[in-house]
Amino acid sequence: MNYSSYIALIPLLPLAAFVLLGLFGRKYFNRSAGIIATLLLLVAAGLSLYTAYQYFFVNGKVGDAYQSITAVKFTWLTFSENVSIDMGILLDPISVMMLVVVTFVSLMVHIFSLGYMKGEERFATYYAFLGLFTFSMLGLVVSSNLFQIYMFWELVGASSYLLIGYYFQKPSAVAASKKAFIVTRFADLGFLIGILILAFYGESLDFNTIIHNLTTQQSSQFLAITSASFIGVSALTWGLVMVFMGGAGKSAMFPLHIWLPDAMEGPTPVSALIHAATMVVAGVFLVARLFPVFSINADALSVVTIIGVTSALFAAIIACTQTDIKRVLAYSTMSQIGYMMFALGVSGYGGENGLGYTASMFHLFTHAFFKSLLFLGAGAVIHLVHSNEMKDMGGLRKLMPITHISFLIACLAIAGIWPFAGFFSKEEILLAAYNKSMVVYVIALVTSGLTAFYMFRLYFSIFWNKEAAVHDHHHGEGTFSMKLPLILLAVCSVAAGFIHFGNYVSSDGTALASAFHLSFAAAPLALGIGGILLAMWLYKTANDKPERLATALGGLYKAAYKKFYIDELYLFITKKLVFNLIGRPAAWIDKNIIDGLMNGIAAATGWISNLIKTLQSGKVQNYLLYFFGGIAALVIIFIYIWKP
C-alpha cells in the first residue's frame, strides 16, 4: 500500500510545460513547443497508466473492495488549530480512472495539435494553455478535499476561458469566452455556497471525513444538517443542490448550458479536450465524488435526475437541427452528459443498487474516447474544408479515408451499436433507469434514437451527400500526427466497451456483476438502427427531403433550430430586466453620487488653491514678512490674548 510521491508528478509535469512554455515559449521554443509539451505529457500519461495498473491490479484492493487512498497530503494553509486547508492526492477508482482518461485524451490532443495548429503565431502559448488546463484538470480529479477541488475547478474554468478566447482577434471568440466564464462563474457561486454548507455541518473539508460524518445516521453532524432547514428544505438538500448547481454549470446542464455551443469558437482540438472529453464531465465527477452523501438524500437525487434527463432530451432535439458541425457535437456532448447525470440520479449506494453509478462512470469513460475522436475528426475535416458548415462539406470519404473510418466508428459508438463502446455503457444506463423509473427510461430511449439520427445526419452530410467540391485541397488529409490520434482513439472506442467496468468502479468499491440481457438490448438497438436508417434515407444523397421535412415540422423545427430561444430568454432577463432595473440605477448612483462626491472634493480643492496661489509670489522678502508677521502674531496671542 505504499504509493510513492511519483503520483504528484502526473499533474506537475503539465504544470512544468505551462511554466516553461508560458515564460520562455514564444522567444525560444516557438517551433519546438509542441514536441516539448507532448513529451512531458507522454511521461505523465505513462505514469498514470502505471498508477492505474498498480491501483487496480496490484495493491488497491483490501479484501473485496477498492480502498480510497491518500497518496500525498500536506497542510497548505492553517487558519487555526482546527481549521486548515490541505492539499492532497486521493486515489480511488474514479480518480484513477479520470487520471488515465485525462492524460490519454490530453496526449491525443497534444499530438493532433502538432499538425492542426502548425504555423500558428502563438503556437507556444497554445501549448502552454493546454498544459495549464491539463494540470488543473488532473489536480481536480485527485483532489482530497472540497477546497482543493474548488480551487482547481476555477483554474479549469480560467484555462477554458483562455483557450476559448485563443483567437482573440475574432470578436465572436472573445464574446464566447466571456460568456463561458460568466455562466460557469455564476454556477460556481452556488458551488461555493454548497461547499460552505457541507463543510460547516460536516465539520471538515476533507472528502472522506465529510462523507463519513454526513452519512452516519447517528452522528451529531448528520442530525444537525438534517434538522436545520431553510424555506422548508433541509440544509443537506440545499448544500447538495447548490453543489450540483456548480456541477451543472461546468457540465453544461440545462438551463446553464448556453455557454457550451459558443465555446466551440476555440480551436477544435481544444473543444475535443475541454468541451467534450474532460472538463465538462467535471460536474458528473463532482456528483460521483460526493455520491455517498447524495445517495442518502432522495430530493437532491431527483433534482440531478430531472436536470440530467431534461438536458439529454433537450440537447438531442436541438442537435438534429444545427448546421455547424461543431455545434452538433457540442449539443451531443450536452446530451451525453445528461445521460451520465441521470444515471447518477437513479442510482443507489452499494451492491446492485449502485448500477447507475457504475454505468455513469462507464459512460464517462467511453464517451471521453469517442467524443474526442468525433471532435478530432471534425477538426481534420475543418482543417481540410476551412469551414464549420455542413453545406460546405460532402463526399469527403474518398479524400480522407482514415478520418472517414474513425468518424464512422465514433458515430456507431455514440449511437450505441454493438460492439462499439457506447453500446455497453448506454445499456447499463438504460438498465439502471429501467429499474428505477419508467418515465426516465422512455425519455432515455427516445434520446438514444435521436442520438443515432443526428450523429448519422452529421456523418452522411460530411462524408456522403454530394460529390466533393474540388477546391484547394492542397494538404490532403493532414499530417501523420493528425492521423495517429484518430487511429488510437478509434481503437479505444471499439475496445473500451469490453472492459468489465463494474469490476473496477462501483459506488462502494466492491465488484459489481454487470447484468446484461440480450432481450433488454433489443429496444435501444432497434431505435438506434432506425435512427441511422432514417438519417441515411434523408442525407445519404443530396435531395430535398430534409427541407420538406423541416417545412412539415414548421414551428417545432424552427424552435429547435433557434435552440428553443434559451439564449434569447437569457438576453431578455439580463439586458431588459437586470440591466434596466438594477444596472441603470446602480450606474446612475455611481455616476452622480459616488463620482459626484469625488469630483466635488477635487473642484473645491482646485478653487481654494486658485484663491491662495498668489501668496506664492516668489519674492523672498514677502515670505520673510509672512514668517515674522506670523511669529509676532503668535507672540501677541500667547502673551496678551491667550489666558488659560
Place this chain on the structure above:
Amino acid sequence: MSDIPISHILFVSTALFFIGMYGLFTRRNMITMLMAIELILNSVNINFVVFNKYLYPDKLDGIFFTIFIVTIAAAEAAVAIAIIINLYRSHKSIDVEDATDMKY
C-alpha cells in the same frame, strides 16, 4: 562691568535685532541681507551671554549656546554665499527681486 544694568545691554541687543530686521526687509542685495541676518544672530548671542552672566553666573549654558550659534552662523554664511554665487551664475544678478522663478 556689573555696574551696567541689564536693561542697557538688552536695549543694545533689541536695537541690533531690529536693525537686522530692517536690513532684511529693505535691502534687495542678497549679500546685504546676509549681513542683516548676521546682525540678528548676534543680537541673540548678546542676549544669551547677558542672561547667563546676570541671572546664572555659576553656569555656562548660555556661553555654550553662543559658541554654537557662532559656529553655525559661519557654516550658514558659507552655504548662503555658495547659493548666492550659483544664483549669480544663472541669473547674472544677486538681486532677490530677480530670483522669482519659484512662484506659482
